[in-house]
């Protein structure tokens with residue numbers, strides 16, 4: 277995932293991340309689905325879909341087979357829209373899902389590279405048995 281935005285990250289924020297997730301690559305390297313950015317805060321598309329501005333993005337999904345995180349707006353657009361739309365507009369989730377996939381890929385610039393400058397470190401007190409990381413913004 278790649279986001280051309282500056283999200284408001286909390287310094288020393290603790291995120292819970294799957295132990296099987298790949299390590300976060302350096303800024304500018306190909307996105308590997310580590311999930312760090314989306315677990316720290318939703319991007320503008322995530323904010324729009326979830327109506328939340330902080331914490332892990334609710335549409336972020338885990339791909340068990342691949343062992344990486346995936347943006348649910350792209351991988352499961354229909355479900356993401358069903359969550360986002362009020363009940364009386366749920367019939368639009370199907371027709372709008374293709375548009376969300378297309379626009380979402382452009383919006384988050386999927387596939388271009390990692391634009392997150394967060395630094396993820398394993399919390400030392402729980403490193404033995406829990407996939408918990410601390411993420412810090414880095415300018």
Ligand code: SF4
Pocket residue numbers: 277278279300301306307308309310311312313314389390391392
């Ligand atoms: S953009 Fe970077 S931090 Fe976000 S999921 Fe991709 S590799 Fe991880």
Ligand code: SF4
Pocket residue numbers: 277313314317318319320321322323333334335336337346347348349384
């Ligand atoms: S909408 Fe997708 S890319 Fe944006 S924060 Fe959520 S999971 Fe990540």
